[in-house]
Amino acid sequence: MKKLFIYMVSAVLGMGSLSSCKSVMQETAGVVEVNGISLAYIVEGEGKPVILLHGNGGSHKDLETTTHQLAKAGYKVYVIDSRGQGENKPLSEYHYKDMAEDMYQFIDKLGIVKPAIFGWSDGGNNALLLELMHPNTCSLMATSGANLFPKGLLPEEYENMVKEKNPSPLLKMMIDEPDMTFEDMKNIQVPVLVMAGENDAIQRSHTEQIASNIPKGKVMIIPGEDHISYILHNKKVGKILLKYFKENGY
Template identity: 40%
Template sequence: MIVSVNNIKLNFEKSGNGQALILLHGNGEDNKIFDKAIPILEKHFTVYAIDLRGHGSSEEIKEYHYLDMVEDIKEFIISENIAGPIVYGFSDGGIIALLLASMYPKLLSKIIVSGANINPKGLKAKWIILFKVMYLIKKDSKVKMMLEEPNISIEMLNKIEIPTVVLVGSRDVIKENHTKLIVDNIKNCKLQILDGEDHGSYIIHNGKIANIILENT
């Protein structure tokens, strides 16, 4: 399905019944990464799996910025008349969820985020080096965004009042102390460290994330 929001055309898939659950993928992916999770989740929720701008079947763009994506999802929620959705976001999707909850505190009912960072320094050093090399070779603006953004302040985290769950793999690309910084600065926040998992091993084409979402809702 296609919807026009914030001067961009977004593709999304809708299925199931119940409370609204919005799924947001990571950088360079699309909603198909949730193919194993959606059949489980749609038994409990009305699931909206969105392709972020410039990803999947959504409209192509030249420059990528997290704040643009935040406005896309805000307008999507309003245009689809979705009341108090839960938002689950992986990686970039988690960044967007944090920003949404901070900037529009009355819009959502809960966020669950996996492998999110509030600034590029939250990435482990070897990954920053890898992304810099990737950008030098490919000049991919999606990679450029990860190297320069987001810029979420502690004050912004303090504004998040809805229940929040932060997930991170024990072998994630995000620094452990960075994840704890996020958790410590959100009022109603729970941290869950997934032993043996990396950044996306329990999410991408994997039903584990569905069961984790159900356990936390």
């Protein structure tokens, strides 16, 4: 089973990064200056806005299958390379709150009104933080494999990261952050679908508690899947999102 640590390490060390898979997606649509840094992004489709956020060490290419599905279904899909990742210049230090603020300023600068947001792994952490820092920025949200604090991961996953002798800046962030609580989740007022694979790198109880503390939260555990398998170049998550959007009139 592919786990979070394996994915993140391969990506940040360049050892067969999952984001290096050949892409049929359009070239980068633009670069925007936000929060003191540059963010590369692509846009596909027309309709209600949807923002997709990738995981640690990845890029917009990881979510290309989902991007195509949503665009074909009639949504305008923005896919962002998070700070220091993808086509952006690497940084020496990372923090989730900076990334959440990046997203807020991106939305504001491009004039995007109340988008739906889907975040996978770190992208899910950033989406939750965005709503805590800037309430009601989005219309609704979905997360996959998000965690509120490092020990929300399976113990062996957390121990593997801590054992690294020279952690990269991205890995160090995962070891030390994020720093949210279940109580914080009660402040998120938009609908949130909280997903994880049955064999995820995140503790199932952690995922369930995130959902149960969000007033309009809903949990979904995907049978037979891990942290990556139903997301990366897979149509399953796109189908789930389209159904969820329809259920919420989006």
